[in-house]
Amino acid sequence: MPWNEAHKEDSRRRIVEAAARLFALHGFDRVGIDQLMREAGMTRGAFYAHFNSKAELYREAILATARRNGQRLREPSLSLTDLLEGYLSQAHRNGEGANCPMAFLVTDVAQRDEQLRSTYTDVFRGFVELLKPHMTQSEGPQQQDDAMRTAVLMIGGMAIARALNDDALAERLLQACRQPQVASDQEFC
Template sequence: MSYTPRHKEQTRQRILQAAAKLFCSNGFDRVTLTQIMKKANMTHGAFYAHFSGKSSLYEAAMQFATSNGFWARNDKQTENNETHLKALVTRYLSWSRSDKEHPSPLEFLVTDAAHKEEKVRQAYQACFDSLVDRLAGILKKRGSQEAEALAEETVVSLVGTVAIARSFAQPLQSDFLKRAQERIVNRLNSGLKNSEPVEG
């Protein structure tokens, strides 16, 4: 049976969306192709029509998650001051939320950053770099004189906070996240002293 290019692309997108959700929640090693295809409601045969293996899917899924993540979808709003940096920080630190459509790249397990497979490490690094670049662009537009360094510091803080918070039970988890949010927002404010404040 022959499928149209549109159908093939829709199939690929379904696989990517399912994979992104699972990888973002569980990391590379704890997700199987069977789980991904079950979530996509498709067969293994459909998988191999689009991807050569799990690593190549991970790479594409990370690009998909980054391109469709919260910061990516709100760049224009952020530039127009409708969404503030404080809201972005708050959103990313709410890692336990159920964002069914667009999983956050900051939900990736940090273990993927040091994975034994180079392709997995490179995909994680590319996603991290993309987040830093996006945030640096926002900070530059806000007048930051240290946009790149501040963006990298912020993303590192967010990733580390999410990774550590996963191990805490309530109410420690909520308290930890609240303190981290205050620290990160204060640091962003200090880097934007002569420009628009983070709060809004």
């Protein structure tokens, strides 16, 4: 007897959630289908009922995580300070909760095919758009630039903090990245 539609959707959701967790923590190459399906509480055979390849699941996991994380950014009561403190936290660095695929997978994605890199690019654009309303000190093109700068600071700060093996230095980096940005006329590059 075939599974009903609700069961299929629940199974797919469990696979995507497991994949998002594992890919964020270990990257594409260090996650196998068997490991992924064990994490989802399912058999390897069930994988192919939902996805044609691990690469297809990787794209879906990035999109699903971005959609879920984007919901938080849409909360009207969320201040920029709250956003920075939550994102640039030791808990996030340690892989607790919803792990940002932009920070956790930045170098991994850079080595993948154009389709996945396009997905990542779209997620980044969406992240910047969600940050724009939090850039209350600017408007127009400056607001876009401020949102982009904030996104890069958040993503880059988290990516570097995850790479550091000195917890005190990582915490200091995250704390520095949480500080409000001060506009400057200086050129850095």
